[in-house]
Amino acid sequence: MRKSMLTTAQLLCLLGLMAILQACSSGGSTTAATSAPLPSDDPPPIRSLSIAPLDGKLEISETLQMSARLLYPDGTSEDATTRVTWQSSDDHIGSFDTTTSNGRLSAKAPGSIQITASLDDLSAQAIVTVLLSPGTTRGPLRVSSVNPRYFETDQGVSILLAGSHTWASLQDNGTTSTPPPFDYTTYLRFLSDHGHNFFRLWAWEQSRWVVTATNDQNWLAPSAFERTGPGLALDGLPKFDLTRFNQGYFDRLRERVEQAREQGIYVAVMLFNGFSVSKSKPSSPPGNRNPWHGHPFNAANNVNGVNGDPDGNDSGEETHELAVESVTTYQEAYVRKMIDTLNDLDNVLYEISNESHGNSQDWQYHMIEVIHSYEATKSAQHPVGMTVEWPGGDNDELLASRAAWISPLGEIKNRPVATGAKVILADTDHLCGICGDPGWVWRSFTAGENPLLMDPYDLSNIVGGLPNVNIDDPGLVGARRNLGYAIRMSQRMNLGRALPRPELTSTGHCLADMTGPTPTLLAYSPGDEEIIVDLEQLPEDLLLNVEWLRPATGVSIGAGTTTGGAQRMFRPPFPGDAVLLLHGAP
Structure with a gap:
């Protein structure tokens, strides 16, 4: 039998086939080349989202362009303004057009809002403040014809006056006869930055x-x-001539009032000062610093033979008492010079004197009449104010005066409801000295007052210093800010109809217009306290927008709506003090 034999060619083919099968069974790891990964169209991982501006400011009716950018780990970024979702914490203050996503914010009312941009799981925040137009003073002011708790402009709009004041705003002071200049421009910027519209x-x-x-x-x-x-006064400089005014003083006065007007700030021009004539006050530290020794009406200090201390007790209270006819005559001439200097300016109010002693009532009444009589011959008439006498002051004497506004004695925590008998400027200077906190601002505002803060400012303007005063005290810092917040909230209301209504809220701090076509109610809640508001007198179908202001930050937050016809409870959406604003749609 013949055996079958493989040819050489067949053997070679068989060996090749076996090699191929072996390679396939081993996964080809020994012969297959490693290929590069395919390119991907996915973007690099996102690191963060940023928006700008972080602290924007604009005026009512203006728009602000917000922008957003995506930031990547490799340091690159790309614009995401039209990709993110934009949101305002309160659309009544500022809102975005919901039909587009272009980041353009429209300003509607004064206030601060939080702006949030979001994209997937990323978000970023910024604060935007909506302001009134700067440089807006419309006067001379007059007592409101519809709500005498407030002044009104020449257009009949009732306004809240609120702000702070410090001691060197007109005259420099220091330890040399030529004191270093007070930086008034920076001071005005400080007031403006805090949103204040008034100072003394x-x-x-x-x-x-x-x-x-x-x-x-x-x-x-x-x-x-x-x-x-000729001759030297007790301070070692030449004596005063009471028949000759220092024009530089009056030029500075006018310039500073004009500068304040450019910032939209009203000014109470103080004419006299009880701390300039009394050799001692209850707050005086021990020592010999008798201001009467530096007074022009001291017989040793003038060339006119005027003696403002007829009883010889080394103190000049008589100059604030109508006790010396020649003194009164020179004072009247000085007041007329002040009016001649300022009469055409619309942001002026007058204050007769700061805390003159308890027997100065008749003298202050007389000076009020001097202003009224002389301004009656002029093109403009300005409000005249009387602050409480100290020591020995009586608020009833203020109420009985012909002053348009008063600053009474009182307590900072328990503010009585303003009746409208006078415009009340509730000044901490006459309540507790250097003091104040955010709660005082809102208690005063909801009581129908115009709050005013005695502010040590930067202490550079205090001759001799105030060693126990901390200008960065949280209470003072918060009070400064909330004075501006109160002005902003007042501009959301019609103050011509707003009345103190403590009975409408469980906290007892409420200012409300319940009878107008667009009812508005503002209430203050101290420290995490819910507010129960009595809305029974409003129609059940009346829709009210709900907003919260956080005094700690100044940010407003929209919180939906509520309706009238019943008592409603509102709980602040954040810890700490809170201000609630309810307002009807126009």
Whole structure:
């Protein structure tokens, strides 16, 4: 039998086939080349989202363009303004067009809002503040014809006056006869940045010595009268001539009131000062710093033979008492000079004197009449105010005066409801001195008052210093900010119809317009306290927008709507003090 034999060619084919099968069974790892990964169209991982501006400001009716960017780990970024979702914490203050996603914010009402941009699981926030147009003073102011708790503009709009004041706003002070200049421009910027619209422009009658200072090297300049001599006054400089006014003083006065007007700020121009004539006050530290020794009406200090201390007790209270006819005559001439200097300016109010002693009532009444009589011959008439006498002051004397506005004594925590008998400027200077906190601002505002803060500012303007005062005290810092917040909230209301209504809320702090076509109610809640609001007098079908202001930050948050016809409970959406605003749709 013949055996079958493989040819050489067949053998070679068989060996090749076996090699191929072996390679396939081993996964081809020994012969297959490793290929590069395919390129991907996916973007690099996102690191974060940022938006700008972080602290934007704009005026009512203006728009602000917000922008958003995606930031990647490799340092690159791309614009995402039209990809993110934009949201305002309160659409009544500022809102985005919901039909587009272009990041353009429209300003509608004064206030601060939080802006949020979101994309997938990323978000970023910014704060935007909506302001009134700067430089808006519309006066001279007059007592509101519909709500005498407030002043109204020449257009009949009732406004809230609120702000802070400090001692060197008109005259420089320091430890030399030519004191270093007070930086008034920076001070006005400070007021404007805090949203204030009012301050007192302090006047000091003496050239040297401040009774509340801690040393006797206290100088104040310029003075209202020229120092011509002959002879030297008790401070070592030439004596005063009471028949000659120092024009530089009045030029500075006008310039500073004009600068305030450019910032939209009203000014109470102080004419006299009780701390300039009394050798001591209850707050005086021990020592000899008698301001009467530096006063122009001290017989040793003028060339006119005027003696403002007829009883010889080394103190000049008689100059604030109608006790010396020649003194009164010179004072009247000084007041007329002040009016001649300022009459055409619309942001002026007058204050007769800061805390003159308890027997100064008739003198202050007289000076009020001097202003009224002289301004009656002028093109404009401005409000005149009277602040409480101290020591020995009586609020009833303020109410009985012909002053348009008053600053009474009282307590900072328990603010009585303003009746409308006078416009009340509730000044911490006469309530508790250097004090104040955010709660005081809202208690005062909801009581129908106009709150005013005595502010140590930067302490550079305090001759001798105030060693126990901390200008960064949280209460003072919060009070400064909330004065501006209160002005913003007041602009959301019609103050011509707003009345203190403590009975409408469980907290007892409420200002409300319940009878107008668009009812509005503002209530203050101290410290995590819910607010029960009585809305029974409003129709059941009346829809009210609900907003919260957080005094700690100034940010407003929209919180939906509620209706009238019943008592409603509102709980703040954040910890701490809260301000609730309910307002009907127009």
